[in-house]
Amino acid sequence: MSRLFGTDGVRGLANGLLTAELAMQLSQAAAVVLGHDRNTTGNRPRAVVARDPRASGEFLGAAVEAGLSSSGIDVYDAGVLPTPAAAYLVADLDADFGVMISASHNPAPDNGIKFFARGGQKLPDDVEDAIEEQLGKEPFRPVGGEVGRIQRFADAEDRYIVHLLGTLPYRLEGLTVVLDCAHGAASGCSPQVFKDAGANVIVIGAEPDGLNINDGVGSTHLGPLQRAVLEHGADLGIAHDGDADRCLAVDHEGNEVDGDQIMAILAVALKDSGKLKDDVLVATVMSNLGLKLALRDAGISLRETGVGDRYVLEEMRNGGFSLGGEQSGHVIFADHATTGDGVLTGLQLAAQVAHTGRPLKELAKVMTKLPQVLINVRGVDRTRVNGDEAVAVAVAIAETELGDTGRVLLRPSGTEPVVRVMVEAGDLETAQGVAERLAQVVRTELALELVSE
Secondary structure, three states: OOOOOEOOEEEEEEOOOEOHHHHHHHHHHHHHHHHHOOOOOOOOOEEEEEEOOOOHHHHHHHHHHHHHHHOOOEEEEEEEOOHHHHHHHHHHHOOOEEEEEOOOOOOOOEEEEEEEEHHHEEOOHHHHHHHHHHHOOOOOOOOHHHOOOEEEOOOHHHHHHHHHHHOOOOOOOOOEEEEEOOOOOOOOHHHHHHHHOOOEEEEEOOOOOOOOOOOOOOOOOOHHHHHHHHHHOOOEEEEOOOOOOOOEEEEOOOOEEOHHHHHHHHHHHHHHOOOOHHHEEEEEOOOOHHHHHHHHHOOOEEEEEOOOHHHHHHHHHHHOOOEEEOOOOOEEEOOOOOOOOHHHHHHHHHHHHHHHOOOHHHHHHHOOOOOEEEEEEEOEOHHHOOOOHHHHHHHHHHHHHHHHHOEEEEEEOOOOOEEEEEEEOOOHHHHHHHHHHHHHHHHHHOEHHHOOO
16 A cells, blocks of 8 residues: 655545545544644643635545544644644644645645644654554544534734744835735735735735635746736735745746745845854755855855755754755745745745845845756656666766756656656756756666566
């Protein structure tokens, strides 16, 4: 049987893979593993539950809360809030654990369930495995006064907003900011916190109806934000995804500012203020080489991890580092959050624009993005990519050709027979040519029909 938990919780088609029955069973299993097994207070364990505004989140949320309360967990229903808000509230309430119902940047028919441990921390693999193992066992079924109670977490959003405002190094007066909330979980709190921080705020993508989340808006569709920034003459635009754990930006000319550029701006700012622990930024191997070069020039070291924010978080925790993230816009401020927070990231970025008086376009010049070409080679044996001699020789030749101004990364997909060939170079033509050449070697050497039994 394949592992139920993926890289970020349990995710799939709502009422397909992810049914109300599974949601209840998962919550009953989590009640044992994260609640009763780890609770030492002598009181009933407590859990925070939040969701994004997908229509399916209504019945899945009801199933989760039923499973928890029937298993002796007191539930604090935080309603529609971003994923990072749920993580923060677990810590703020000192709850035993939390549950977030969201499929992040996926389309509306999908949904997901992820758990946070005490303190708002993501679960390590062994704890997820323990929850899966518990699925096959009889749930804990208290009776009478020992069943859990469900109550509305009435001030959940206010607590989160106060927390965000408390992280601001500078106010945002004088800035006009366009926010694209992806018709998602941040549609209420993100505009409010930017207004409270002093910005003049224009909002798009903040009318969720349960079916339009991420639909042509948000961090995966920057066109509407780019047009709105130009139309209103705004200083910058901020785009969230459906659960607002990501942030991408747009400068006053409508140019995209991606996660790598955002991290470069913020890393330099934190270093200048003496708040970048050990002058280190943590990012994945997929970050643009331009980020590494920019950090080197600024006296900042880059720690690289595998792809996925959980690996970034793990490295940050191991080294006690203060800033990390991904090109996709997951940015983690360890001093303020336990996971990527798109609203927090947008605030910190806007604060730098306000403080320096420099346009975002100019701040983004701290890093020069190298042209990057990514080719997905399908129908190959991805397990052999790191051991094939011909592929290794081709990569070595390419790396010699590119020198210090380019980079090659071959990475097997974890979910399908695909090898991802990524090449960066000083110009797009070179990157494209080297990538196509390497992709052809992969096709030839790793073709599935050539694999002998």
